[in-house]
Structure formats: C-alpha cells, structure tokens
Amino acid sequence: MNPYTNLPSEAFWKTAVATKNMFKIDNLWNPKFNIRPTDKIVTYGSCFAQHIGKALKERGYSWLSTELPPYGLSALNEKEFNYNIFSSRTGNIYTTSLLRQWIDWSIVGGNTPREHWENGGRFYDPFRPRIEPNGFRSSEELMASREATMGAFKTSIIDADIFVFTLGLTESWFNKKFGYEYPMCPGTAAGTFDKDQHVFKNQQFDFIINNLNKSIDTMMRINNKLRFILTVSPVPLTATMSGNHVVTATIESKSILRAVAGQLSANRPYIDYFPSYEIINSPVFRGSFFEANQRSVDSYGVDFVMNTFFNSLKDKFHHVPKKKDAGVVKYDEVCEEELLAAFSKN
Amino acid sequence: MKNICVIGDSHTACLKNAWDKICYKNTDVAVTFFANPSDGMKNLKAKNGKLVATTSDLNDVLSFTSNGALPIDFEDYDVVFLYGLKLGEYIKTSGVFSEAVSKQAIIDHIHQSLLWSVLEQVRLVTNKEVHVGLKPLLSSSLSYRNVHVSKYLRGIEKMNDYVFKKKNSVLLAQPLKTLENGIRTKEKFAMNSSKFISPRSQSRSYHSDDDPTHMNDKFGELYIKQMLSI
Numbered sequence: 001m002n003p004y005t006n007l008p009s010e011a012f013w014k015t016a017v018a019t020k021n022m023f024k025i026d027n028l029w030n031p032k033f034n035i036r037p038t039d040k041i042v043t044y045g046s047c048f049a050q051h052i053g054k055a056l057k058e059r060g061y062s063w064l065s066t067e068l069p070p071y072g073l074s075a076l077n078e079k080e081f082n083y084n085i086f087s088s089r090t091g092n093i094y095t096t097s098l099l100r101q102w103i104d105w106s107i108v109g110g111n112t113p114r115e116h117w118e119n120g121g122r123f124y125d126p127f128r129p130r131i132e133p134n135g136f137r138s139s140e141e142l143m144a145s146r147e148a149t150m151g152a153f154k155t156s157i158i159d160a161d162i163f164v165f166t167l168g169l170t171e172s173w174f175n176k177k178f179g180y181e182y183p184m185c186p187g188t189a190a191g192t193f194d195k196d197q198h199v200f201k202n203q204q205f206d207f208i209i210n211n212l213n214k215s216i217d218t219m220m221r222i223n224n225k226l227r228f229i230l231t232v233s234p235v236p237l238t239a240t241m242s243g244n245h246v247v248t249a250t251i252e253s254k255s256i257l258r259a260v261a262g263q264l265s266a267n268r269p270y271i272d273y274f275p276s277y278e279i280i281n282s283p284v285f286r287g288s289f290f291e292a293n294q295r296s297v298d299s300y301g302v303d304f305v306m307n308t309f310f311n312s313l314k315d316k317f318h319h320v321p322k323k324k325d326a327g328v329v330k331y332d333e334v335c336e337e338e339l340l341a342a343f344s345k346n
Numbered sequence: 347m348k349n350i351c352v353i354g355d356s357h358t359a360c361l362k363n364a365w366d367k368i369c370y371k372n373t374d375v376a377v378t379f380f381a382n383p384s385d386g387m388k389n390l391k392a393k394n395g396k397l398v399a400t401t402s403d404l405n406d407v408l409s410f411t412s413n414g415a416l417p418i419d420f421e422d423y424d425v426v427f428l429y430g431l432k433l434g435e436y437i438k439t440s441g442v443f444s445e446a447v448s449k450q451a452i453i454d455h456i457h458q459s460l461l462w463s464v465l466e467q468v469r470l471v472t473n474k475e476v477h478v479g480l481k482p483l484l485s486s487s488l489s490y491r492n493v494h495v496s497k498y499l500r501g502i503e504k505m506n507d508y509v510f511k512k513k514n515s516v517l518l519a520q521p522l523k524t525l526e527n528g529i530r531t532k533e534k535f536a537m538n539s540s541k542f543i544s545p546r547s548q549s550r551s552y553h554s555d556d557d558p559t560h561m562n563d564k565f566g567e568l569y570i571k572q573m574l575s576i
Contacts (some may be wrong), residue, residue, distance in 0.1 A: 038382070068449040071439040133446075147442070
C-alpha cells in the first residue's frame with residue numbers, strides 16, 4: 001500500500017488520457033465550491049472571458065450586468081458599443097495590474113487620469129479605446145462615461161456572489177510619468193505612440209501575483225461573500241514586444257499567468273481555478289480546438305470548455321439550470337489585442 | 347377629392363369608427379383603410395409597383411377593411427398614413443449614455459418595428475411623402491409625476507431627424523389634447539375601445555376597460571381630424 005493506491009483514475013495518465021478518445025477526457029475540473037443558478041456571477045478579463053459570460057446567460061445562470069444598454073438598442077449594436085460583453089463596460093482587462101487600476105479608481109477612489117486621445121474631432125478613452133465605435137463627442141462625454149462605468153464596476157463587485165477573472169497577458173504598456181497602465185499600446189487602437197511617454201513592461205510573476213492579491217483583498221473588503229474563479233486565456237499572443245519569438249513569448253506569458261492562478265487557488269479556499277487554458281492548449285487535445293490560424297479558438301473548442309465547466313458543476317453538485325434560448329445573434333468576441341495583427345508587415 | 351390611404355393594425359379600429367361617424371361632413375375626402383391586427387402586415391409586400399397581400403389570410407382581411415381596394419396602388423392616393431404597426435414612443439432609459447449610442451438606440455427602436463418594414467415596402471413602390479403615427483401612449487388611472495409635453499415632442503422630433511426624414515416621411519405626435527402628464531393618454535380615451543372587426547366576426551365588440559393600449563372613437567375622432575389637416 002502507498003498513497004497512490006487509492007487515487008482516482010484521473011490522477012493517472014494511462015487511465016485519464018492514454019487509453020481514452022481525447023474528446024472523452026473528463027473530470028478535468030473538480031470545483032471547490034458550488035455555483036448555484038441564482039448566484040450572481042460577474043465576468044471580467046481578456047477576450048476569452050466574453051465566452052464565459054455568454055455561456056452563463058445561455059445556460060440559465062445569473063450573469064450580472066450592471067451597465068445596461070439604452071432601451072431599443074439592437075443586439076448587434078449592443079456588441080458594437082460594448083454593452084453586455086463584460087459585467088460593466090470596462091473593455092478588456094488583460095492584466096492583473098489593469099484590474100487593480102480599475103479597483104483603485106472605482107473602489108479605493110484614486111484620481112482618474114484626465115488623459116484622452118483625439119482623432120478627427122472625436123475623443124477616445126485611453127483605458128477603453130474601442131468602447132465606442134467612433135469615439136465620444138467630447139472629452140466631457142468621455143469622462144462622464146468612464147465615471148459611469150467605474151460606478152457600475154463597483155456595483156458589480158458589491159452585488160456579485162462569484163467573480164470570474166480571465167488572466168490574459170503579461171506584456172503591458174504604462175505611462176512613464178504618471179504610472180498608469182493602458183490596455184493597448186497607444187497608437188494601435190487609438191492615440192499616438194510617444195517613446196518618451198510610453199513604456200513597455202513584460203510583467204513578472206511577483207508583480208502579477210501582488211496585483212491580483214491586492215485586487216482580491218480590496219474586493220473582499222467591500223463584499224466578503226465573494227468567491228473567485230480564475231482562468232487563463234488559452235489564446236496565444238497576437239504579437240510580442242519581448243524580443244522573443246511569439247511562440248516562446250506566448251508560452252512564457254501563459255506559464256507565468258498559470259502559476260499565479262494556481263498559487264492563489266492553492267492558498268485561498270474561496271479562490272478556484274478553472275482549466276480552460278489546459279483544455280485548449282494541452283497536447284492531449286492536439287490543437288484540435290484552434291482555427292486554421294492556430295490562434296483563434298473555434299466554436300467547438302469554446303463549447304468543449306464551457307461544457308466541461310457546467311458538467312463539472314452538475315456532476316459534483318447535481319443541479320441543472322434551465323437552458324435559455326440563446327437568440328439568433330452569433331458574433332465573434334470583441335478583442336482589441338487582435339488589432340495588433342494589422343501592424344505585422346505581411 | 348382627397349384620397350387618404352391608411353395602413354395599420356388593430357389600433358386603426360378607432361380611426362375607422364371615428365371616420366364612419368364624421369365622413370358625411372367631409373364629402374371631399376375619401377379614406378381607405380388597410381388594417382390587420384397584430385403583425386399580419388409583415389406579409390404585405392411590394393410587387394409590380396403596388397403592395398400586395400402575400401397570404402390569403404391577409405388578403406381576406408385587407409379586402410374586407412378596404413372594401414376590395416387591393417392591391418394598394420399609391421397612384422390612387424394623395425396622402426399615405428401608416429399607423430401603429432408595433433411602433434411606440436421611444437422610452438428614454440435612465441443612465442449615462444453617449445450621444446452616439448442614444449441616437450443609435452432610437453434608430454434601432456424604429457428599424458426593429460413592423461412599421462419600418464411596411465415603410466420599406468412602401469418605398470419600393472412610391473416616393474410619395476408618408477405620414478406616420480405611433481401606437482397611442484398607454485392610458486393609466488395612476489397618477490404620474492408631471493413630465494412636460496415638450497419631452498414627448500422632443501422624442502418625436504428626434505425620431506424624425508434620425509430616421510423618418512431620411513425616408514421622405516414624417517412622424518406625427520398624437521393630438522396633444524389626448525395627453526395627460528405629458529406621457530400618458532387620458533384614461534377617458536381608453537374606455538369602450540372597439541376591437542378590430544375582422545371578416546369572420548363582423549360584429550362590434552369592445553376591449554375591457556382595463557386595456558390601456560387601445561383607444562376609443564373619441565380618440566379616433568381627434569386623430570382623424572388631425573390627419574385630415576395634412
């Protein structure tokens with residue numbers, strides 16, 4: 001007898017993987033805590049997080065949106081104007097430092113930058129550069145919108161039962177003088193790049209985990225019933241400033257993010273990790289969930305990830321919410337980072 | 347003789363009833379009603395320069411309401427009026443919205459309606475100016491805070507500026523005498539409202555008095571008089 005004798009079959013490569021059809025690989029996630037259909041769930045993070053929010057709605061879970069569109073707006077234009085993509089209109093939050101920035105502005109109450117970008121008489125928010133398809137009418141309108149989102153972001157944290165955050169990137173851009181972070185390099189989605197003002201940072205483990213720890217601590221102070229689910233985006237980098245090959249840079253980034261998520265999940269009982277990254281990227285699935293560009297996750301992959309999520313909850317906690325009609329609108333995720341591909345020379 | 351063509355849904359019933367009462371005073375005007383309840387007008391399509399009913403049900407109902415005036419040939423009419431057809435007033439949501447998304451929301455509100463679908467079919471066969479009326483504001487016995495009527499009229503103006511003017515059409519407000527608190531139709535106009543008479547029923551019946559959506563012949567009379575002044 002030894003400690004391995006009584007381990008379940010999924011603990012062994014032979015029984016969990018080698019002798020199975022890859023699409024029958026299961027028990028990938030053992031949820032730490034239940035998510036009831038009535039639990040209010042908020043989602044934020046990188047592009048892939050959008051699939052989680054959408055799937056929650058479709059499967060009858062209570063996905064919380066605290067910044068609703070105006071009456072009459074069509075489903076297609078809701079997406080154009082970034083309503084109901086994340087739980088409030090923050091746009092993509094790619095890094096843990098961006099998450100902490102939103103929390104500092106919205107909850108702690110730090111001064112928000114007055115910076116705005118102007119182009120063709122329209123005004124663009126550096127912290128949500130594509131939140132409106134053609135920018136804002138004025139800087140005042142831009143600031144009012146950002147303030148409204150900060151309020152909605154805070155409300156979403158106060159009201160939520162579950163906070164789902166998808167870690168996306170380690171590569172980031174900061175304002176050299178003032179220290180705040182941009183979700184996109186200035187000059188890509190909007191704005192103008194200035195090497196004297198804008199500095200690249202490829203974030204390392206300690207920086208990332210400290211920001212995520214502080215973010216979670218602050219959120220817990222205003223809502224101590226919150227539980228967290230961390231995921232790592234399985235989508236490779238569109239581009240890298242690291243000086244390395246994009247494949248190498250991708251693996252390094254994702255490895256760091258995965259280690260951060262794993263450590264937090266191991267150390268706090270109210271934080272769980274869901275393995276969407278592994279499902280899409282593990283060699284056992286042979287890259288079968290990627291589109292031809294070997295970067296975009298296809299709809300079968302998204303379904304496989306989300307089926308794993310919901311089936312794991314059902315298997316452990318035995319509840320099946322009613323599936324809602326998803327409606328006829330099918331759309332691609334809103335992903336500013338994809339824009340970087342436009343700058344490649346080919 | 348001024349010929350008016352009215353295309354609408356069940357809300358048209360009060361206009362038709364009112365017209366029947368006052369038509370003898372307006373012998374130089376002829377009004378033809380093409381009306382079908384609910385969303386049946388989605389089957390009214392442009393064909394050979396006219397609008398035709400593409401289902402037998404719609405054909406039967408429109409033949410009945412118009413006394414056999416199908417297909418709809420806009421060469422026969424001086425004034426074209428679309429009424430109701432699932433388009434209500436734009437309801438401004440509370441919240442902070444950009445000018446761009448507010449405008450888009452009003453546009454989408456109109457574009458997603460049956461009235462817009464019918465107007466697009468009309469535009470395939472004629473460039474004549476089209477007048478448009480929303481389904482009536484709801485009536486209510488509850489008291490609401492007063493909203494100045496200018497807010498309602500600003501909403502009408504925006505719908506015209508953003509959408510209807512671009513289609514050579516004009517949206518009309520319902521008669522201001524019918525409004526209460528600037529946002530509701532006076533309750534007295536919702537009492538004893540007639541139901542739509544179809545070829546099958548052919549007898550008059552009434553909505554219940556707690557139906558806040560359909561209006562009575564007195565409402566219809568005020569509306570028709572406004573329409574006659576076009």
